[in-house]
Amino acid sequence: MVMLEVIVQNRQEAVEAEKLGADRVELVSAIQEGGLTPSFGTLKQVLGSVSIPVQVMIRPHSYDFHYTAExxxxxxEDVQAVLDLGGNGIVFGALNRDYTVNEQALTDIINMAIGLDITFHRAFDEADSQEKAYRTLAKYKLDVKRILTSGGENDCVHGKEQLGRLVRLSKQLEGPAIMPGGGLSSENIRNVHQTVGAHEYHFGKAVRINRSFRSGFDQEIIQQVKGTMETGK
Structure with missing residues (x-):
């Protein structure tokens, strides 16, 4: 089975996404800034309204992926809010100043709870070496379940060859899954999937009406995307 994850911004969108067949949602705020941590109220509403997994964006600012002690x-505190509300899925990524994975930041979060389900987000695309970053993250595979990436390029179409290499590396090391995301659409998913062969994909505005985060989901496009991912046709 190939999983479809979509971005949602509130309860209404999460409920709609589940109804239309999404397998998992990523909950964010401030999508125009690439996605930041949602409010406590939004988080509470969404976690209480859907039965599919909810991965909550944990990102305090959009300046970069280097985080101070503050x-x-x-x-x-944001991760604790997710846990307090009964969630266990978060989306997080942090880098050191030399663009290696910030293992201390990652460890700090992992130590907060047993059984966290972490997606390491597209901070991965800014790593100094994706293979080196992958091998680092593979050490935490019990908690880091997947890596959201476009293969270090602006979108998955341009990054598909690298994505394919990362998928092969993930199988070799039995580490976190590679989840392609960034620029995916109903028009290019077939081509990307045939090259990459991932088992989960992340979609944003391309599955929306008029390709806008101001609009709801396009049921026909979601069904088309799911059909393509399952059959490759």
């Missing part, structure tokens, strides 16, 4: 205090 930033990490905020991050830990």
């Amino acid at each position: 930033d990490m205090e905020v991050v830990r």
